[in-house]
Amino acid sequence: MHVLPQLRKLEEKYADILTVIGVHSAKFTSEKSSENVREAVRRYGIGHPVVNDAEFEIWQSYAARAWPTLMFIDPAAKVIGRHEGEFPVDALDEVIAGMIEEHEPSGLFKRGKLDLQPETNVDSVLSYPGKVTADAERELLVISDSNNHRLIVTDLEGKVEGVIGNGESPLTTGDLSGVYESLEFDQPLFDNPQGVVIDGDTLYVADAGTHTIVKVSMVAGTAETIAGNGEQSLYRHKGGSALKVPLNSPYDLSLNDGSLYIAMAGFHQLWSMDLTAQEVAPFAGDGGEDIVDDLKDSARLAQPYGIEVSNNAVFFIDSETSSLRVSAIADEGRVVTLVGKGLFDFGDYDGVGKEALFQHPQGLAVSKDTIYIADSYNNKIKSVAIGSLQVKTVAGSGKSGDMNGFTTIAQFNEPAGVAVAGDRIYVADTNNHKIKIIELDSGEVYPLELTGL
Numbered sequence: 001m002h003v004l005p006q007l008r009k010l011e012e013k014y015a016d017i018l019t020v021i022g023v024h025s026a027k028f029t030s031e032k033s034s035e036n037v038r039e040a041v042r043r044y045g046i047g048h049p050v051v052n053d054a055e056f057e058i059w060q061s062y063a064a065r066a067w068p069t070l071m072f073i074d075p076a077a078k079v080i081g082r083h084e085g086e087f088p089v090d091a092l093d094e095v096i097a098g099m100i101e102e103h104e105p106s107g108l109f110k111r112g113k114l115d116l117q118p119e120t121n122v123d124s125v126l127s128y129p130g131k132v133t134a135d136a137e138r139e140l141l142v143i144s145d146s147n148n149h150r151l152i153v154t155d156l157e158g159k160v161e162g163v164i165g166n167g168e169s170p171l172t173t174g175d176l177s178g179v180y181e182s183l184e185f186d187q188p189l190f191d192n193p194q195g196v197v198i199d200g201d202t203l204y205v206a207d208a209g210t211h212t213i214v215k216v217s218m219v220a221g222t223a224e225t226i227a228g229n230g231e232q233s234l235y236r237h238k239g240g241s242a243l244k245v246p247l248n249s250p251y252d253l254s255l256n257d258g259s260l261y262i263a264m265a266g267f268h269q270l271w272s273m274d275l276t277a278q279e280v281a282p283f284a285g286d287g288g289e290d291i292v293d294d295l296k297d298s299a300r301l302a303q304p305y306g307i308e309v310s311n312n313a314v315f316f317i318d319s320e321t322s323s324l325r326v327s328a329i330a331d332e333g334r335v336v337t338l339v340g341k342g343l344f345d346f347g348d349y350d351g352v353g354k355e356a357l358f359q360h361p362q363g364l365a366v367s368k369d370t371i372y373i374a375d376s377y378n379n380k381i382k383s384v385a386i387g388s389l390q391v392k393t394v395a396g397s398g399k400s401g402d403m404n405g406f407t408t409i410a411q412f413n414e415p416a417g418v419a420v421a422g423d424r425i426y427v428a429d430t431n432n433h434k435i436k437i438i439e440l441d442s443g444e445v446y447p448l449e450l451t452g453l
Contacts, residue, residue, distance in 0.1 A: 003068055004044055005171075005209070005232060006089040011048065014096060016111045022050040025059040027067070027320075028346060028360050030377035030414075036400075039414075039431050043128045043147065047118060072099065075108030086234045086266075124433040125450055126152075130208075131252065131363060131417035132428045132435055133196040141426065141448075142196045142203060143435055144417070149190045151205065151216070152453070156421055158435075160452040164203075164216055164223065165189040171209060182224045189214065189223050195252030195306070195417075197260070204260055206250040213242075213250060213260065213273065227273055227280050232266070239281030242273055247280075252363070256309040256329070263304040263316055270304060270316060270327065284314070284327045284335050291321040291342055299335035301325075302343060305416075306374070310366040317373070322346035322358040324373065324384060338389055348378045348398060356391035358382070363428070367420040374415045374427065381418060381427060381438060394425070395438045395445050402432045410445035412436070 011020055024040075026032045032054040041050055053059055062071055065084065072081035072095070080099070083092070103109065127147035134141055134156070143152040150165035162185070169191035183189055191209025203216035205223075212228030226242060233246035248266025255261075261283065262271040269285035285301040292300035302320035309315075314327045323340020327333055339356050347357035361382075363374035371384040372394065380396030394407065401411030415436075417428030425438040426448065435448040 003086050004046065006087060006092075006234075008047075009089050010093060010096060013093070014100075015113055017100060017109060018096060019114060020048040022046065022048055023053050023058050024050055025053040025056050025064065025067075027344070028377050030359060030400075033400075036414075043431075047116070049114075049116065074099065074103055075106060088234055122433060125453060126433045126435070128430050128433065129417070129428045129435060130192070130194045130430060131196060132419045132426045133198055134419035134421040134426055135198045136421035138198075139421075140198060141419070141421075141435075142198060144193045144196060144205075144428070146192050146194065146208075146430075149188070149193065149209075151190070151193060151196065151203070152450070153218075154448075154450065156424070158448045158450045160450055162218070163453070165193075169209065182222045185221050185223070194250070195263070197253045197255045199255055204253050204255065206253045206262065208249050208251055208265075211247040211249060211266075213247075213253070213262070226275075226278070227260075236267060236269075236282075236287040239271070240279060242278045242280045245280050247271075251305045252307045254307050254309040254314070261307055261309055261314055263307040265303045265305055265319070268301045268303060270301070270307065270314065289320065289343075291318065291323060291325075291337060291340060293325075293334065293336050295332070295334055296327055299327075301335075306361070306363040308364055308366045315364060315366060315371060317361050317364050319360050319362055319376075322360055324358070324361070324364070324371065339384060339391060346377075348375075348380070350382070350391050350393055352391070353389040356384075356389075363415070363417040365418045365420045365425075372418045372420060372425055374418045376414045376416055376430075379412045379414065381412070381415065381425060394440075395427075395443075400431075402429075402434075404436075404446045405444070407438065407443045407445055410436075410438075 034052045037052045070083040130146040131144040139156045141154045149169045153162040166186050168188040170188040171191045190207045194208045195206040197204040201218040205214040211232045212225045215226045216223045228247040231246045233248045251265045252263040260273040264271045268289045270283040272283040273280045284296040288300045289302045290300035304316045305319045306317035324338045327335045346359045349357040358375045359377035362376045365372045369386045373382045375382045379400050381394045403411035412429050413431035415427045416430040419426045423440045427436045429436045
């Protein structure tokens with residue numbers, strides 16, 4: 001999914017001659033479902049045909065070895081090239097332009113756009129909410145209404161207190177003035193906002209679509225970018241001045257002692273930002289995609305989507321390894337895996353430590369001695385006891401759906417975010433376009449009703 005913005009630029013430039021066909025060869029069991037693939041097409045606004053290659057037939061016929069793999073096919077249906085991994089759009093642009101120049105004289109090109117019927121989104125107040133953040137002391141919720149490109153601020157009962165962003169993406173018009181300017185709440189501010197940190201009257205937002213970190217002043221009613229230059233970096237970076245360093249898909253944030261800790265999914269790393277010095281740098285992970293426990297600089301991560309600092313430790317979710325991991329804050333600290341085994345080890349099993357299995361979890365929240373996990377592809381919310389590493393299912397039958405009621409029968413659809421306030425867990429039930437509440441005392445699960453929007 002991290003290459004889609006780059007690919008979209010090429011689809012728009014060569015709309016009358018370039019045909020893109022996506023082939024989805026699922027790694028996770030949940031991704032084999034055609035309905036789940038259709039949901040992903042809607043969520044990411046994919047405008048080209050997508051084939052569900054659930055049994056890896058197309059993958060094998062083209063001898064694919066990595067996600068993503070690009071195959072270049074000429075007008076005579078001959079494979080003339082391939083590329084594995086993410087790509088710089090300028091280099092790929094040159095390749096496509098060269099292919100067009102070479103094959104135009106053949107007369108085989110049939111220019112014109114394909115007549116496609118795009119998938120339509122459901123009519124709902126929220127659209128694929130990715131994260132939810134709670135401040136129990138201030139009785140405040142911040143909902144990342146991700147596909148509506150805005151934040152919604154409510155009290156703990158769902159009464160809307162403010163909307164940040166006008167629902168439009170700055171990428172639609174190509175207007176990235178917000179990277180350097182202070183913008184009002186009723187302007188285009190975000191594209192796919194994810195994790196949020198509440199710090200008094202200030203919010204820090206991981207805006208995955210613009211690859212930036214945005215600072216929001218609730219008092220002034222303004223937002224400005226404090227990290228990232230609006231470009232997606234496809235290469236690992238050593239860091240530097242926050243507004244000059246390109247980032248890659250920041251998905252979640254946590255604040256501790258004047259530093260923001262960033263789950264940088266696209267780099268397969270954790271990063272940190274010194275808010276005083278206004279500098280960013282890698283914090284853990286060497287950038288290789290894997291699950292390797294080692295000193296922070298040598299450890300390997302795989303798409304960290306959730307992060308939270310607690311008790312001088314950085315807990316994070318590694319989605320592609322279906323793992324819960326932790327890193328010490330100290331420079332000489334190590335990365336240690338608490339739950340998880342490997343890139344292709346996943347499932348749904350409650351046990352102790354590495355006996356337990358998740359399936360592509362995406363969010364976490366730490367509350368006292370417990371970590372709550374959004375076990376996304378298992379459609380469950382799970383807990384991990386920090387001391388014993390006992391993993392238990394808190395809510396969710398495991399079946400994808402939208403059912404309220406007691407925790408054992410409740411259904412979610414790819415929940416991606418969790419937050420805790422008192423005896424409640426708030427869940428970003430992403431594909432159901434809802435925030436749901438789990439009452440830990442009674443075991444009831446029900447949707448948060450938004451009022452005043």
